[in-house]
Amino acid sequence: MASRQPAIVSTHRLNYAHLNPERSAAGRSALRTLLKGLIEDGAVFLIDSEVRPARGARVVVRPAGSRGANLRY
Numbered sequence: 001m002a003s004r005q006p007a008i009v010s011t012h013r014l015n016y017a018h019l020n021p022e023r024s025a026a027g028r029s030a031l032r033t034l035l036k037g038l039i040e041d042g043a044v045f046l047i048d049s050e051v052r053p054a055r056g057a058r059v060v061v062r063p064a065g066s067r068g069a070n071l072r073y
Contacts, residue, residue: 006051008051009034009038011031015027015030015031016028016031042067044067044068044069046069
């Protein structure tokens with residue numbers, strides 16, 4: 001993630017908690033693969049309440065530990 005630009009990944013619980021157990025297992029496997037790749041690329045993960053206030057505002061990001069960040073706006 002050399003560009004250090006935010007990206008949003010949105011999924012639906014149906015991909016992981018489907019009535020068809022094979023579909024649920026396949027969805028969880030795909031999610032593991034996606035998250036592993038993002039982690040290997042150095043992604044920083046935020047929850048909605050950390051991202052929402054920064055939308056459209058001036059944002060200051062400061063590293064927090066080896067894999068985290070503090071956002072201030």
